Amino acid sequence: MRLSIEQRAAASVRRGHPWVYREALGKPRGKLPHTGDVVELVDASGAGLGAGLYDDRSPIAVRVYVRDGSFDIGRLTSSVERAVAARDRLFADGETTALRLCHGEGDRVPGVVLDRYGPIAVLRTDGEAIARWVEELGPRLKKVLEPRGVTTLLVRLPEAGAAGEKVRTLWGPEPPPSVDVLEHGITMAVDVVRGQKTGAFLDQRDNRAYVRGLARGRGRILNLFSYAGGFSVAAALGGAKEVTSVDIAAKAHATAQQSFRKNGLDPAAHRFVTADALVYVEDLAKRGERFDVVISDPPSFAPNEKAVSRALSSYVRLHRACARLLAPGGVFCASSCSSHVGMDRFLGTLDDAALDRSDLCILEQRGAGQDHPTLAAFPEGRYLKFVVLG
Numbered sequence: 001m002r003l004s005i006e007q008r009a010a011a012s013v014r015r016g017h018p019w020v021y022r023e024a025l026g027k028p029r030g031k032l033p034h035t036g037d038v039v040e041l042v043d044a045s046g047a048g049l050g051a052g053l054y055d056d057r058s059p060i061a062v063r064v065y066v067r068d069g070s071f072d073i074g075r076l077t078s079s080v081e082r083a084v085a086a087r088d089r090l091f092a093d094g095e096t097t098a099l100r101l102c103h104g105e106g107d108r109v110p111g112v113v114l115d116r117y118g119p120i121a122v123l124r125t126d127g128e129a130i131a132r133w134v135e136e137l138g139p140r141l142k143k144v145l146e147p148r149g150v151t152t153l154l155v156r157l158p159e160a161g162a163a164g165e166k167v168r169t170l171w172g173p174e175p176p177p178s179v180d181v182l183e184h185g186i187t188m189a190v191d192v193v194r195g196q197k198t199g200a201f202l203d204q205r206d207n208r209a210y211v212r213g214l215a216r217g218r219g220r221i222l223n224l225f226s227y228a229g230g231f232s233v234a235a236a237l238g239g240a241k242e243v244t245s246v247d248i249a250a251k252a253h254a255t256a257q258q259s260f261r262k263n264g265l266d267p268a269a270h271r272f273v274t275a276d277a278l279v280y281v282e283d284l285a286k287r288g289e290r291f292d293v294v295i296s297d298p299p300s301f302a303p304n305e306k307a308v309s310r311a312l313s314s315y316v317r318l319h320r321a322c323a324r325l326l327a328p329g330g331v332f333c334a335s336s337c338s339s340h341v342g343m344d345r346f347l348g349t350l351d352d353a354a355l356d357r358s359d360l361c362i363l364e365q366r367g368a369g370q371d372h373p374t375l376a377a378f379p380e381g382r383y384l385k386f387v388v389l390g
Contacts, residue, residue, distance in 0.1 A: 001033045002040045010043040016377035018105045020062040036132035038071050053129040063110035077140045083107040098181035099371045100202050106373040106381050115198040117179045117190050119151045122198035138170035167193050184209045187262040203368040207386045212238035218292040224277040225298045229256025236265050244271040281321045290327040297335040308340050315349035323355040331390040339383035346385050364388040
């Protein structure tokens with residue numbers, strides 16, 4: 001079926017943006033397609049723009065997969081295989097066995113996220129349209145992944161009528177409760193069934209390696225919203241004398257301590273605090289505590305555009321409290337994973353007025369690693385921000 005889109009949206013697609021919002025659709029001739037149907041996009045003059053999948057519920061009415069030719073399951077499989085092949089070159093040294101094999105829109109395969117944890121791969125889809133292609137895509141990925149040592153493919157899909165996700169095995173043996181993987185040579189324990197995202201936050205991998213170097217020769221390090229302790233393990237291996245990990249989920253600390261032990265670190269030499277990180281950091285500031293490095297990596301404060309104003313206020317509150325905790329010569333690492341808060345807005349929560357101090361400078365602005373590519377015309381893909389101040 002052909003769908004005509006308005007001029008501005010057509011220009012956006014030509015630049016490489018993979019989304020077409022519902023309000024950009026022209027008046028259809030006849031019935032609209034069903035969710036998951038392939039549609040051909042044209043501009044007002046009838047010139048072809050590409051092909052994508054239609055979604056009758058999402059504000060994103062069409063996600064664009066190809067700019068030329070037709071689109072089918074073979075083309076989808078080839079696109080994922082191309083992304084996987086690119087990772088063969090990135091991680092050939094074997095020091096990292098947990099990585100993103102396909103990064104959705106960034107790899108020009110919208111809504112398809114494929115992560116690897118050693119012998120296990122996890123497929124996660126975004127949107128109902130692409131979710132309807134999973135049953136066909138899964139078996140085809142066996143030919144792509146098995147030669148690379150993957151023995152099991154899991155899929156994570158939203159549970160109908162319930163919060164959270166349902167994980168099931170598409171092929172291969174059932175996964176164990178925990179999988180050991182390597183990240184720049186560091187051993188990490190990952191729960192691929194119950195863990196966040198596909199099991200871990202792989203987009204912060206290179207930033208964790210950065211923190212490992214930053215921790216060299218440091219005394220006290222504070223890791224807020226520590227989850228499974230990736231930054232904490234990296235800091236401890238880097239040489240920090242004491243790492244304090246703060247998260248509201250006690251079970252996350254158990255996973256972190258497991259990773260500490262797997263890397264020859266004694267968890268008892270460090271602190272694990274179960275608390276609301278924002279409340280706890282303000283309490284630390286009131287008590288006059290000081291740290292050589294403070295890391296703040298909260299969950300998204302802005303899940304949608306309506307939440308941005310409140311999110312910015314929360315970032316200011318959090319960052320100001322963190323800044324008060326820095327020892328002389330200390331470094332503050334502030335992160336955000338919200339695509340609705342761009343870098344400029346995020347930096348506005350780290351300026352002199354926001355932090356209530358005028359002696360800190362931005363040392364680095366970082367994002368995700370090379371296995372999380374982005375498109376020049378898709379600023380939404382540059383969601384991860386990791387700003388280092390000192």
